[in-house]
Amino acid sequence: MMNADPRPSPERQVRQRIIVPSRMVQFGLDEKFESDPYDIDLKSILTPSEYTQHVDTLNEALKPARPKTLDQAVFYGMGTVIFTAPCAYIVYKRKKKRKKLLFEAISRFNAANPNLFMRWNRRPDSFISIERRTSQHVASKSAPNYMTGGGGDQTRELSVSDIRGGGKTAFDMKPMIVGGANKI
Structure with a gap:
C-alpha cells in the first residue's frame, strides 16, 4: 500500500507567475509591455493597480531606447545599399541600449519589492515574468553582475x-x- 501525499512537495511545486504580454509599437521597430491588466491572470501576486504601476515604470525606463525619427527614416530607406550598414549599426546600438535599460529596470524592481521577483525569460520565448520570491531568488554575493561584467569567475x-x-x-x-x- 503506497502512502501518497496529495500535496506536491516543495521541490515539485509549480511556480505561479505573471507573464507580462508585449505588443509592437512604432511600425514594428520596438515593443512595449502591456500595462492594462484586463485579460491577465494576476494570481493574487499583484493588484491590478500595482501591476499597471510597475509595467508603466518598466515602459518609461525603456523609452530612451525607442527608435527616433532618424532611425525610422534610415530603416525605411534600407532597400538602398547606402542605408544598409548604418541601419544595421543603429539597430545594434538600440538593442544593446534596450537590453541594458531593461536589466537596470528589473534590478530596481527586484530591489524595491523584497517579496516579488521579476525576470526576463529568454527561452523558449522572450518575455518578462513576475513571481513570488523564493529562496532560489536570493542573490548570492558572488553572483555575476551582467551590467559591469564583475563577480562570478x-x-x-x-x-x-x-x-x-x-x-x-x-x-x-x-x-x-x-x-x-x-x-x-
Whole structure:
C-alpha cells in the first residue's frame, strides 16, 4: 500500500507567475509591455493597480531606447545599399541600449519589492515574468553582475612582461584579480 501525499512537495511545486504580454509599437521597430491588466491572470501576486504601476515604470525606463525619427527614416530607406550598414549599426546600438535599460529596470524592481521577483525569460520565448520570491531568488554575493561584467569567475590580468617571462618564474608572479574590489 503506497502512502501518497496529495500535496506536491516543495521541490515539485509549480511556480505561479505573471507573464507580462508585449505588443509592437512604432511600425514594428520596438515593443512595449502591456500595462492594462484586463485579460491577465494576476494570481493574487499583484493588484491590478500595482501591476499597471510597475509595467508603466518598466515602459518609461525603456523609452530612451525607442527608435527616433532618424532611425525610422534610415530603416525605411534600407532597400538602398547606402542605408544598409548604418541601419544595421543603429539597430545594434538600440538593442544593446534596450537590453541594458531593461536589466537596470528589473534590478530596481527586484530591489524595491523584497517579496516579488521579476525576470526576463529568454527561452523558449522572450518575455518578462513576475513571481513570488523564493529562496532560489536570493542573490548570492558572488553572483555575476551582467551590467559591469564583475563577480562570478575571477580572471587574472596578464601584462606583456608576464607573457614574455620577464625574468620571473610562474611561482614568482603576483596574481591580480580583475572585476573585484580586492587586488592581491
